[in-house]
Amino acid sequence: MKEIYNPNPIISVFIEESEHFIKPVCYELIGKAKELASNNNMEIFATLPTNNPNLNLDKLKYLVEHIDIYQYSKNTNLSMLDYRDCLIDHINLHKPMIVLVGATALGRSFAPRVAAHFGTGITADCTELEFDHKYGLIQIRPAYGGDVIAMIKTPAHYPQMATVRPGVMEIPQYKNITVGSVQFHKINYIHEEINILKRKVIKIQGTKLENTDIVVLAGNAIKYPKQLEIIKQLAKLLGGEWAVTRPLVEGGLAPHDRQVGISGKTIHPKLVMAFGVSGTTQTLSGTSKAEKIISINNDENATIFKNSDIAILGDWEEIAKGIIKKLI
Numbered sequence: 001m002k003e004i005y006n007p008n009p010i011i012s013v014f015i016e017e018s019e020h021f022i023k024p025v026c027y028e029l030i031g032k033a034k035e036l037a038s039n040n041n042m043e044i045f046a047t048l049p050t051n052n053p054n055l056n057l058d059k060l061k062y063l064v065e066h067i068d069i070y071q072y073s074k075n076t077n078l079s080m081l082d083y084r085d086c087l088i089d090h091i092n093l094h095k096p097m098i099v100l101v102g103a104t105a106l107g108r109s110f111a112p113r114v115a116a117h118f119g120t121g122i123t124a125d126c127t128e129l130e131f132d133h134k135y136g137l138i139q140i141r142p143a144y145g146g147d148v149i150a151m152i153k154t155p156a157h158y159p160q161m162a163t164v165r166p167g168v169m170e171i172p173q174y175k176n177i178t179v180g181s182v183q184f185h186k187i188n189y190i191h192e193e194i195n196i197l198k199r200k201v202i203k204i205q206g207t208k209l210e211n212t213d214i215v216v217l218a219g220n221a222i223k224y225p226k227q228l229e230i231i232k233q234l235a236k237l238l239g240g241e242w243a244v245t246r247p248l249v250e251g252g253l254a255p256h257d258r259q260v261g262i263s264g265k266t267i268h269p270k271l272v273m274a275f276g277v278s279g280t281t282q283t284l285s286g287t288s289k290a291e292k293i294i295s296i297n298n299d300e301n302a303t304i305f306k307n308s309d310i311a312i313l314g315d316w317e318e319i320a321k322g323i324i325k326k327l328i
Helices: 024-038 080-094 105-118 225-238 246-250 281-287 303-307 316-327
Strands: 008-014 043-050 066-071 096-102 122-126 128-132 136-143 148-153 160-164 181-186 214-218 241-244 271-275 292-297 310-313
Touching (some): 008 080, 024 043, 024 160, 043 080, 066 080, 096 136, 122 136, 148 281, 214 225, 225 241, 225 271, 292 316
Parallel strands (some): 008 043, 096 160, 214 241, 292 310
Antiparallel strands (some): 136 148
């Protein structure tokens, strides 16, 4: 007979380490957990599997009430099954009501296995989270290709689990007054079903979309490479970065790491200048965190106008060239 899961008022956050640093999405998850916990008398716990004996936990210890550290030997290569087992053990120890995992390559691989172990559900790639006293965690994410926003409730099964896309939550703005407790679990074995022969770190020259103050966004009105060069030039003159919506990636005009939206990146700059962007839910899910949006479109019924701080009706190319002329 399966044991009844009686949840405690705890939100557990999985902490992912990469290259001896804690990934930023983990702090974003803690920031959201603090927001959910502050009005609902809940505690925030964390679980961290690591083979780094010298990992700096000073920041983390002042953000959560408790940390379970699963300490592997220094040269151990952990597989998704090891991460799975650590989180399962943490959940069995504390019976959290909610478990949050970053929607990284690692998180997407092992978190569903944890959910399956407990016979609960998991919502992938959430862009927002809320808490309801009747239903618990409300998991929010775009669905049907980004055309609708789904609000998913799982009141009958625990823990309530979600993976959250990096970049969509805010970093916590305050720390706890007291330091959280830390418990070490020394692990002397690894799973042999997956045998990692070698790991090689490949440095990828990424974009700075997530950290820039200004993004010039090209929409599906941009059809040709010469037109995209206008967007790139304007972004450079403004000291920002350029980005595109999905049709430009699918059309081969830009790489995927420049895509903004549900199947691309979520950005939170001070300003987005959107040229020829229609404003689908797919795209808007990636720009919703921007402080200001200026949109330029020749379609007076463009959806993006309803979600802009300043809407300019006109030919995007003519206006972009005019701005460039002023800046040169």
